[in-house]
Amino acid sequence: MMATKAGGTGRFTQDEKRRDSDHVSFLKHRGFRWLWVALALCGTAILGYLMIDQQPRPNGGSWYGYTLGTIGFGLIVWLSLLGVRKRRITTGQWSLKAWTSAHVYLGLSLIVIGTLHTGFQIGWNVHTLAYVLMLLVIITGIYGVIAYATLPASLSANRKEMTRAQMIEALTAIDRQLESAAQPLERTEADLVINALGQDVFSGGALARLTGRYPGCATACALGGMGRQSEAEQRVVALLEKRREQLAQIRQQLRIRALLEIWLFIHIPLTIALIAALVAHVISVFFYW
Amino acid sequence: MAFLIRTIDFTAAGREIIRDRVVEQAGLTIGRAAENDIHLPDLAVEQRHVRIDTRPDGTLAVSAVGTLGFGLDGRTVTEGTIEPRTGGEIALGAARLAVARESDGTISVTIRQVVADEGKGDVLRGFSLASKLPSKRSVSWIFAGAIMLLLLMVPVASHLLRTPVKNDPKGETPGQVVMDAAWSTGDLSLRHHSLEDNCESCHVAAFESVQDETCISCHEGTGDHARAGRLAAGMPSLSTGDALQWRIAQSLGKEGPLGCVSCHTEHEGEVRQQPASEAFCSDCHSDLDTRLTDTRLADAHDFGKAHPQFRPAYYASFGAAKPVRAAPGSTPVEKSGLKFPHDVHMDAKGGAARMAVSLPDYGSPLECKDCHSLTPDKISFTEVKMEDACESCHSLVSGRTAAGGFSKLRHGDVKDLAEDLARIGSGPRATPASNRTRPGQFARGGAYAADFGRPVRSFIDLSNALAPGGICTECHLPATRDGRRDLMAVNLPDRFLTTGFFSHEAHKKEECTDCHAADTSKAATDLLIPDLKSCRDCHLGASAVKTKKIVPSSCAMCHAYHVPAGQWSPEAAKDDPHYRPLPVAGETKVAAKLSRAKP
Secondary structure, eight states: OHHHHTTTHHHHHHHHHHHHHHHSOTTSHHHHHHHHHHHHHHHHHHHHHHHSOOSSSOSTTSHHHHHHHHHHHHHHHHHHTHHHHTTSOOOSSSOHHHHHHHHHHHHHHHHHHHHHHHTTOOOSSHHHHHHHHHHHHHHHHHHHHHHHHHHHHHHHHHHTTOOHHHHHHHHHHHHHHHHHHTTTOOHHHHHHHHHHHHSOTTOSOHHHHHHTOOTTOHHHHHHHHOOOSSHHHHHHHHHHHHHHHHHHHHHHHHHHHHHHHHHHHHHHHHHHHHHHHHHHHHHHHHHTO | OEEEEEEEEEOTTOOEEEEEEEEESSEEEEESSTTSSEEOOOTTSOSSOEEEEEOTTSOEEEEESSSOOEEETTEEESEEEEOTTTOEEEEETTEEEEEEEOTTSOEEEEEEEOOOOTTHHHHHHTTSGGGTSOOHHHHHHHHHHHHHIIIIIHHHHHHHTSOOOOOOTTOOSOOOOSSGGGGOSSOOOGGGGGGTTOGGGTSOSTTOOOOHHHHHHHSTTOOOSSOHHHHHHHSOOOOHHHHHHHHHHHHTTOOOTTSHHHHSOOOSOSSOOOOOOHHHHHHHHTSHHHHSTTOOOOOOSBTTTBOOOOOOEEOOSTTOSSOEEOOTTOOOBOOOSBOOOHHHHHOTTSHHHHHHHHSTTTOSSOOGGGTOOBOTTSSSBOOOOHHHHTTTTSOOEEEEOTTSSEEEOOOSOHHHHHHHHHHHHTSOOOOOSSSOOOOGGGSTTSTTOOOOOOGGGGGSOHHHHHSTTSSGGGTBOEEEETTEEEEOOOOOOSOSOOSSOOOSGGGTTSOHHHHSOGGGOOSTTBOOOOOHHHHTTTEEOTTSOOOSSOEEOOGGGTOOSSSTTOOOOSGGGGGSSSSOOOOOTTOOHHHHHHHHHOO
């Protein structure tokens, strides 16, 4: 306490500030600046919707509806530019963190802007398609934020100080031992080992990765079919169990990574689809004015 | 403890060379230095790198001699344990030392050199989900392309390439534009529902708002509420936002706030288009006089609070060419030209009632419906015809016909009456009861035959009939034209309330006399149209609270926008157009016929 008071105050707090700003999450960036901006935007939009008399009823075609639509369209285009921005390494006011923070909070505010723009008129048409795509993009985005906030810790915990290359290397080492250990085995058991060794470590589809269930796992199959009588068999079983454990670690790694990445496979294509639907929405509205 | 050290090398030709040697000692040292039990000539290996010791329980302890670790079963560690029964693999540089127990109990250490895995980067790529899913870019292209093609290009192309056809008011022509149903923001109203698949019937040209001309192509005969200039001048000024929107929209070719579509918004669902709200009318009419200073219309905004007194149309003077509308607050004196005391006819105990009771066609005292019958629209009443409504009592019979029936005087034209009366005097005499006839040329059909009427008939001549106190003046007013006796023309408007409509059907639970004071009216000069106050007993403005008695009533309950006296109804849809036009002033039935008969 004395130290902070005695002279060091300026330097210490400055350093602390710098460290904070380097390590603070994009969600808390600058004391939730963009959260407040987004809340203000939503509040203003809701207030305007309630206060302004829109004749004959609120929808996208009133002047307020056009205003909300234009804001929404501009926001969507700007939000989608994050993909361009993140590929350009710059410094300064518009840091990528600030941009990402704004991306998240302004993206969330689109729920309000877009919904008010619809005037709560929903149907089976290109207009509602654009709205639904927007909501899906936002929902996947929310999932993405949650995934990024929670999953990296478990990813790190699962690695147990091993790199991905080491995990593969460990499996290869076990495989080499399995191959020599399996030499005394009979044909049927040898085939089981061949299958286990032949199966690609990354076999299984996206669904298997996301769920962590591999019903076609040849190692599990080999363990099930292997006898336990002879010493050679016991040794192979022991090695297969090691192989299963190593596979489990890799697969857990794959699962967490898949959970971390899956949302982008929806978020990005749907964003592009949303932009296409928005173009169709705007053109069709004025084509059939 | 014996260790079998087996080194496997390859010649340049790829042939395998296996060298075995057995070492009898408790542990092994491994390193680059030649003094080690296992000597690995690899710069990545330390001089003395690892040592292997046997433990009492038979397992092997593997530990790094220096600080640099080694690979044990793929993991980098500085010490570890190998269970010889299962075996293990030690990685040092490019060498892989497989440790296992042979069947004779010796521990074998098999040394192989591995080729550096050049494809390792590719293997690591397998960790990414992208290896299992189609690329984001290709999926994006497919989605965006499908949307652009199906939901934009196909409708636009088929709209631009179509052959325009003339609109069919029945709406049965199918549309030509493909996939544009996806553009519809909502179902069309009930009346337009048949156009659901024919968007281009209204959306004729690309990027052009729906034009009035297109609406009128089916809705012929729709009246203007007022002249366009007056409408524009009478409108309150728009809000800033609306004004800006209209300015932009009009500069892009949209018709202004007076265009059809600015009020008749479509695509609001398959429902009946709602009647205009009270605010729709009161926006202009609550203070119309401030903008249209010369208007004769009084301000109105709420039937219960601010609505001008009714101004029924009536004939203010005998034989007038046109009806006039009553001045606000005045008590009109109707000069229809008839004498008709309603009270005499409606008195249940009076002479008219007694007469009606005695007649088989009536059988009970007179009621309103005995003379007045509703028009099919249930708003007006048909013309009261003397022959149907009055003649049962006020007989027109003039004598017997040869066929045994009765001859009648024609009613309605004095000339016809004069002819019929003249014929009474020269009608055939009754045949005497006996079979005797006049002799010779005096017999009927002879040269000297004459019809000698009874003296009384000569008194019923035209002059007497038309004179005050004559038979015609029981109901009509005597008059003189060109020095000859005549009757006053009867003038009654077809419609008293001309700028609104009143459904008698909706009020059929009420007695006629609840609103029309017919039972106490002593003269035909009483205009029996009820006043505003009597309507307000039940009808208050749209914002009034509905009770058993009070009916909240918006403007549209009695007024239509395009033709004030008309009313749109689904029942009337069969005989289009929707609106019943206002009868042209002056063309009322009796008066019109009479005025046309005049030279």
